[in-house]
Every structure is written in C-alpha cells, then in structure tokens.
Amino acid sequence: xxxxxxxxxxxxxxxxxxxxxxxxxxxxxxxxxxxxxxxxxxxxxxxxxxxxxxxxxxxxxxxxxxxxxxxxxxxxxxxxxxxxxxxxxxxxxxxxxxxxxxxxxxxxxxxxxxxxxxxxxxxxxxxxxxxxxxxxxxxxxxxxxxxxxxxxxxxxxxxxxxxxxxxxxxxxxxxxxxxxxxxxxxxxxxxxxxxxxxxxxxxxxxxxxxxxxxxxxx
Numbered sequence: 105x106x107x108x109x110x111x112x113x114x115x116x117x118x119x120x121x122x123x124x125x126x127x128x129x130x131x132x133x134x135x136x137x138x139x140x141x142x143x144x145x146x147x148x149x150x151x152x153x154x155x156x157x158x159x160x161x162x163x164x165x166x167x168x169x170x171x172x173x174x175x176x177x178x179x180x181x182x183x184x185x186x187x188x189x190x191x192x193x194x195x196x197x198x199x200x201x202x203x204x205x206x207x208x209x210x211x212x213x214x215x216x217x218x219x220x221x222x223x224x225x226x227x228x229x230x231x232x233x234x235x236x237x238x239x240x241x242x243x244x245x246x247x248x249x250x251x252x253x254x255x256x257x258x259x260x261x262x263x264x265x266x267x268x269x270x271x272x273x274x275x276x277x278x279x280x281x282x283x284x285x286x287x288x289x290x291x292x293x294x295x296x297x298x299x300x301x302x303x304x305x306x307x308x309x310x311x312x313x314x315x316x317x318x319x320x321x322x
Contacts, residue, residue: 105119106119106151106152107119108179108198108200108236108287108289109236110197110235110236110237110238111235111236111237111238113238115197117179117181117286117287118287119289120285120286120287120288121148121150121151121282121285121288121289122148122149122150122151122153122231122289122291123146123282123288124146124147124175124204124225124291125145125146125269125274125290125291125292125293126145126146126293128267128268128292128293128294129262129266129267129293129294130266131262131295131296143277144274144277144278146281147220147221147225148226149230149291150226152228153226153227153228153229153230153231154231154233155229155231155232155233156233156235156317157232157235157316157318158318158319159229159232160229160319160320161205161229161230161232161319161321161322162228163207163301163303163321163322166207167210167224168209169208169300170205170206170301170321171205171206171207171208171299171300171301172205172259172260172299172300172307173203173205173206173298174201174202174250174252174260174262174294174295174309175201175202175203175204175250175291175292175293175294176200176201176245176250176264176271176291176292177200177201177202177233177234177291178196178198178199178271178275178290178292179196179199179200179236179289180195180196180284180285180286180287180290181196181197181198181239182286183195183284183286184279184283184284185279185280185283186280187275187276187279187284189272190272192271192272192274192275192276193245193271193272193275195275195279195284196239197236197238197239197286198236198238198239199236199237199239199241199242199245199248199311199314199315200233200234200235200236200237200311200317201314201315201317202231202232202289202291202309202317203231203232203252203307203309204230204231205231205232205301206224206225206230206298207224207225207227208224210224211224211225231291232307233317234309234315235315236315237311237314237315241314242314245264245271246264246267246270247263247265248263248312249261249262249263249264249310249311249312250262250263250264250309250311250312251309251310252297252307252308252310254305254306254307254308255305255306259297259299260295260296261295261297262295262296262297263295264292266295267292267293268293269293271292274290274292275290278290301321302321303321303322304320306318306319306320307320307321
C-alpha cells in the first residue's frame, strides 16, 4: 500500500481516495475554452495512480496527447463528514504539490460522448505526488505559489489566491459529498499554462519554498 509522508515527521498515511477539482482557476478555464462552473467540478483518481519524487510517468499506448497540470495537494489528517468551512483547515495534516497528468485526447473524446473522465485521469502514474509539509507550516493556503518547469523551461507559474473555490470551501464541499478519511488527498485545480509532454521530458514541480517534485516521462 502506498503512503503519504510529512516532512520532519515519522507519521505515514496510507493513501485513500484522491478527489480532484477541475476548472478552479479562471485563466485555465479560458485557455481550454470551458464554461465557469457554479459548483466545484469533481473527479477521482485511484491510489494506484500515485508515484513519487524520482519516479517515471508512463503514457498509455492508447493516448497521443498527455498534458501536465501542477496543483496544490491537501492531505487529510482528521476525517469528517459535512465539515464546516470555518473548521476545514483543522482537518488537514499537510500541503504538497502534485501533477494531474491528463490524457487530453482521450478526455476530449469522452466529453464529446458525455462519458466520465476517469480513463483519461486515473491511469497508472497519472498522479505524481510530493512529500507534504506540516499544515502548521502554512499560515494561509491562499498565499501559495505553484511552479512547473519542463526541461528547465518555466511552463506554469500561478498563485492560490486566483482559485475560484478556496481551500476551506473545497474541503467543506468535498466532505459534504464523500466522508473524508485520514490519508485522503484533495487536488485543488491548476493555473494556466497546461500543455503536452513527450518521452524523455523532465518535470520539476514546486510549491515554492515548501515542497518539490521531480519526475521524468517515458
């Protein structure tokens, strides 16, 4: 079983469900030509999608267009159901950086047919995930910066204050639909700048000053 770890702590959390937000940054919505949703758009990845620093992303043979999306990751430390927004941050064990790898060609075909996205989002190696920093190390999760470089070239650079739905609201909303348990992870959406990766690419994702993740593409 895969586990999430926290910097400076011996605690390990067996990874549970990974709940992800789509369309949570206006600039990313615009670049893909999507509509701004009234409510958070959610999908899931299985724990088998997770890889860690130094691992390899393997693009499935049935896709020709795999995109990167850098995201703030939340690690649930204390479970709950119908968590109020004012208590939401108390349920977090840590913050990290993740990549939501997406088979864009597969996703677009599924969307045209009105079908779920999981094939495009949940494939093995589709969720590179960093070690988490303790939640108490972050004074305000809406004042964080996300960066992604590919082969040393900056591709994404955004701040969490541009989220449509802030972290407190995200945790509360997700918990109203699914009981959250320790070891669950929430990915909170991506800023603008997404694009394709190719075999041999080296990706470096950062939650600036807090967490870092490096992976390669095969």
